[in-house]
Amino acid sequence: MFLMLMLMGIKEPKVSSIETLSFAQKNAAKSGVFHFYTYLPMEVFMRKRMLAYLSYMDQILAHELPVTTAFDADGNYTETAQKDIMPTRKEYEKLLARHLEQIAFFSHERLIHLLVTLMFAGLAFAVFFFCIIEISLGLLLLLAALMVLLVPYIMHYYLLENGVQRMYRQYDELVKQLK
Secondary structure: OHHHHHOOOOOOOOOOOHOOOOOOHHHHHHHOOOOOHHHHHHHHHHHHHHHHHHHHHHHEEEEEEEEEEEEEOOEEEEEOOOOOHHHHHHHHHHHHHHHHHHHHHHHHHHHHHHHHHHHHHHHHHHHHHHHHHOOOHHHHHHHHHHHHHHHHHHHHHHHHHHHHHHHHHHHHHHHHHHO
């Protein structure tokens, strides 16, 4: 896609401020590397964000971080000065609401990736069966390309599925601590 856009003469849009860029685009802009809106950096960003959020919630549940610690969209969190103060019920309720928002976000992401993974798997099986009927170089190359794309999709879906299941367990722990 990137090569096609370059051949068509489409360039990266100019932005007046770095604050309007996404996390992956900010890193590319800082490093000076040309970085168009590609798919792969978003997958890397989503993986990093999910793992950071799971670690953040685990630390809160283990009482290593205060309940009032903020988590931002880039996967960073800042510790507040209230580490030894017992959290109030209202703070737990706010954390629970934020956690439910994250569960909804990652569940939606999981659903989209399930559909995309199933589509690629279906196409790969269809091309495989066409290869059995009539072997041709074009079909074999298409099958190889689909398999190359299918493996990372399955790996990413595996991360999303296990991450959302872990978030459900974290939610149950938060509800227990709320009672």
